Amino acid sequence: MPIIAGVDIGNSTTEICLARLEAGRANEYLASSVVKTTGIKGTAANVPGIVIALEEALQKAGLSLQQLSEIRINEATPVIGDLAMETITETIITESTMIGHNPSTPGGIGLGAGVTAAYSDLDRAAAGEKILCVIPQGIDFEDAARTLNQAAERGIDIQGAIVRQDDAVLIVNRLKRRIPVVDEVTLIEKVPLGMLAAIEVAEAGQTVKTLSNPYGIATVFGLSAEETKLVVPIARALIGNRSAVVVKTPQGDVKARSIPAGFITITGQRGKTDIDVEAGAVKIMEAVERVQPVLDVQGEPGTNVNGMLERVRQVMSELTVQPLAEMKIQDVLAVDTFVPLQVQGGLAGEFALENAVALAAMVKTSRLPMQQIADLLTERLKVKVVIAGVEANMAIRGALTTPGTDKPLAILDMGGGSTDAAVITKDEQVFAIHLAGAGDMVTMLINSELGLNDFDLAEDIKKYPLAKVESLYHVRLEDGTVQFYDQHLPSEVFARVVILKEDGMLPIPAEHPLDKIRHVRREAKKRVFVTNSLRSLARVAPTGNIRHIEFVVMVGGSALDFEIADMVTDALAEYGIVCGRGNIRGLEGPRNAVATGLVLSYQRKEV
Incomplete structure (x- = not known):
């Protein structure tokens, strides 16, 4: 025995x-x-x-x-996932031409336009002059509000204010006339003075409309058609913000610097093809399917994608103690995503979401x-x-x-780095495929799109449901239901989006709303697991047609996820396939x- x-x-x-x-x-x-x-x-x-x-x-x-x-x-x-950027358009702003950040509590509502003036110079402004007041560090909010009210009484048209400290709401609450105020501008000393500027603050839950529109900026500043082309990067960087400031300087230079990702060469048993990463994930995956099964993937020398692929080869060569030349990439999964990039020239750590392509590469050893x-x-x-x-x-x-299972049967083995599929026929023939991309890639996408820079936090967001703490005694779950507690919750989770782990609530430090975090999480899972499930089953189907598979059993760690199995089941239901989680040995x-x-x-x- x-x-x-x-x-x-x-x-x-x-x-x-x-x-x-x-x-x-x-x-x-x-x-x-x-x-x-x-x-x-x-x-x-x-x-x-x-x-x-x-x-x-x-x-x-x-x-x-x-x-x-x-x-x-x-x-x-082994499978390694990494990010290869698609045509990252880096917004370059010189001469401090733009401020476009999202303080959690800007003050006031509306659009104001005028000339930037230092707080200390307000008493020199002429009656009727339109002014955007720049209030530096160390000014008390009550003094600031009093000075702005006195300036308005002298006939100065105060259109808005740019503030260093977190005082926007406190200042606005003490003003006789409501104006837009943007605060928490960390590099306020770099805001150019004596220049035409515009400031916009949207209502809570809304985003700016005028300054995120190139034609809106053109209207405010009276720009020509050629000048309007130059402000497109500024408008793009302000999309989704609740507040924004744009300052027009004579020397200001605005441009979009393109960083090409390069092309990849995919060699397969059915041929060889080149595809530009700029074409996006859909085109890349179409190229992979045309030549599959993949024998190797090479990147254009000197480009972003080549650096990523060679890094994967180098790591695997060192770990397996095999020659670098023998490291062949046998599959890639490409997924369209977004990466938050810092705007060069902003004054408060502004970020803009730029397009990227995430690639998971599987090295054949x-x-x-x-x-x-x-x-x-x-x-x-x-x-x-x-x-x-x-x-x-x-x-x-x-x-x-x-x-309840019997042959013929197909399985989806969804793990951390790869998605495997196999079919066993009645006469015990087995057809199997091993594809790159699974749970680790989902975590990478969540980490990137939410700008977390914390892989462990992204992993928790992937694995557990979310809630919004609305009081110290109740939370609203992500499905809209409310859960009450007999004992008060810890004060540090109040009004925060939290992850509901088995051992308690974990507050998410980012300012993203619950709906956005949930959307990013679910879309990442669909783009990786649903995509890989469909392409892997199509590869192993004896006839090459996924509709000829009747039963699919999902196994592997990712099949335990609270929503992945349902997503895959829904996707396969369109093909008339019976699909569900496995129960190995019945326990x-x-x-x-x-x-x-x-x-x-x-x-x-x-x-």
Whole structure:
């Protein structure tokens, strides 16, 4: 009665299935475990995580290493995701021509236009002159409001104010005439004085209309058609803002500097094609499908995309100790996204969303790194270690332990770095595909589009639902329902968008509203998981037509997600496919499919 350990090395987790096998009798599944994968999947750095997971499973089963007959590991293909920018249009503003940030509480409402004047020079302004007052650091809000009221009483037409401190609402509340006020301008000393300027503040929940429109700016400043072309980058950078200031200086230079992403050359079994990254994700993926299966992908020398692809090769070459020339990229997934870029020349850390293309690249390595893992495990544990088979083939054997399933069957194995699909026919023929892009890419998109610069926070946003704390005793969930609490909530979460984790609420430090965060999260999942599910199933369908697949079982860590499985199910319903989460061995849910399949592969050969 051999005791076998199936070890599934994934991008995010390493899973174990421990079973006692005996010919002619039902398998006795002893224990399972899951731990975080150490290092990049498919490298020698995986060994410590495998050992920890094995020890945990053996402890649960009350066994020792010496009782293990064999350890069976999967052939793990590593996947690395990175961002390659598409035609990033960097807005360059010289001579401090623009301010366009979004303080959380600007004051007043409306549009004002006039000449910028220092707070200390208000008493020199002439009656009837239209003024935008620039109020520096250290001026008390009551003094500022009093001075503005006195200037207005002398006949000066105060059109608005630009303030260094967070005082906009306090100042406006004390004015006799309501004017737009933008505050929190960190580099206020760089605001040019004596120049024509416009300021706009929208109502709460609204965005600026005039200064985010190039023709609106042209109207305010009396620009010619040629000058209007130059202010397009300014207008674009102000789209979505609640407040904005534009200052016109004679020496001001506004231009959009294009940073080309370059083209990629995709070599496949059906030919070779070049595609410019500027064409976008849809065109890139069409090119991939024309030549697939992909043999390698190269980037244009000296460009952004080439740097990204070569970095992926370099990392994998170093980790697997294989020559750089042997590192071939066997699949890419391209997704259109947005990246917040700082506007060069802004005065308050302004950002503008620019187009980008996210690329997940999968490097094909030889069997050598897996053999290194097997050799290291054998040496350390003194147990026979076998590389048993390809992930997708193992996953489909594990998926067949789900109650209510039978051949023919297709599986979607959705992990951290790759999406695998496989089909097993009635006569036990297996067709499998291994594609780049899964949970890690979704996290990367969320991190990028929300400008978080915090991968762990983006991972939490991906995995858990959201809520808005509306009082210390209730929250509004993202589906609109309200949840009340007997005890008051921590004060630090009040009025914040929070992530609802198992161990409590985690406030999101960014100022994005709940609806935007939810939209970014859901769209990232659709663009990665739904796209990859459809293209992987189309590749493995025996006839090449996805409609000829009847049943699909979803397995892998990402199938546990609270909304991904529903998204994929909805997408496949259009093709008349029955789809649902797996329940491996009737108790593991969608996890442990590959590990279970590895155990079963031993039984087929040996028992």
